[in-house]
Amino acid sequence: MKASTFAKAVTMAAAASLIFTGCATGGGGGNSATDGKAVWNDPTASLEGVTLTFGGGTVADPGLTQVMDAFTEATGAKFDRIAYPDPYEQSLLTKVAVGDMPDLAAWQPTTSQLTTLQPSKNLLSLDDAPWLDDLDPAVKDVTGFIGDTRYAALVTSPSVMGVYYNKALFAQYGITEEPANWDEFIADAQSIKDQGGVPFYEAGGxxxxxxxxPQVQLAEAAQDGLWERVNTNEEQFTSPTILDTITEYQSLVEAGLFNADIKTGTVIDQANAVLTGETAMAVQVNALLLQMQSVSDTETIDANVGWFPISQNGNVATSIPDNKNGVVAFRTGDAKQEAAAAQFLNFWMTTGYADYIEAANAVSIKPDVESPSGVxxxxxxxxxxxxxxVGSMQSQAVANPDLYINLANMLQGTQTPEQVADATQKQFAQLAQAQGIDGF
Structure with a gap:
């Protein structure tokens, strides 16, 4: 692990720890006049003189810009957009830890990430949001909860782990059907390699x-309560269920099924490799498609790229919502600001949703709003x-340890699968203990 990366991980964990140990000085703790429950005013009611702060990353978001402008025109409210420096989550956590909260923020609406914000003290409950019954039932309750309380508004379709593949290469290598389970998936990869192709591209850099x-291999185990057992320390990352998936990953690398530049490859390289047919497949989340869209058009992507979910015993998809999918509203202690923040969410997901989804060029999660033609x-x-x-580790586990860093170290040859599992478990236990989770 590089020293700088380790320092970032420690800083983020420390920021979260400050919140859990009660060092936050603002918001939360019953200071809200609404006692944590959002007030749902008419989405276009006048908010002249109100300025809402919205925390986000440094990357431009045309959909967010559009809906903010529309809300300003409809209500008179203004926005102060705060671009937190990367790593975004660490920067926002550090601010929240000292009570410096925005009114709203883009946030990964998963159990692990919502937990770091200590939501019962710092976030508004969105349980009675007016738009919930209008959402696609398949996604309505996929994410955004801690226990039975909804703390995040899902604004776009959540990211999913799956396999992107080049259609022409599948045809060239005689693969006429998408694999129906892990064994078929690897058999197809071996067939591609045997015929002189590159089966997989990994962005190890x-x-x-x-x-x-490892996570796509754990889909059925997750359905069977794996992460609940990990959360109570009944099972660990060092247990065979998880360790075996790490070992399998390493064995595929050793078998030569990946790109030669696996140690330095980037997501940009990965997207180009699959899109142009240099490599047959990549296991990725929606970020890969976004990268493809940044360098190509919909017609080209549709012609060249396919996708399927994969799991150990079948095609169970693993969902992992990211911070482009979810928004949280903070308990700042100012009832007027809290009501205005909730009103903006209400506008976003009702009156303004069709125009928002068009500007974002994203899949609609409301059946009565069609997805844009360019999706x-x-x-x-x-x-x-x-x-x-099924939910990912991030979605279901109470903490999100640096599994990816340890796995990247494995690709670099500095950690074994056993060391990856051990380091990940130790960090998970530390984070769980800081949250006061029973069993740690």
Missing amino acids: DQWPTQWW PAVAKLISSSLGTS
């Missing part, structure tokens, strides 16, 4: 994509898999 390989077919396939998907 960017590190974070490495974690998808790639792959995006719709991914979204349709959510109805039978």
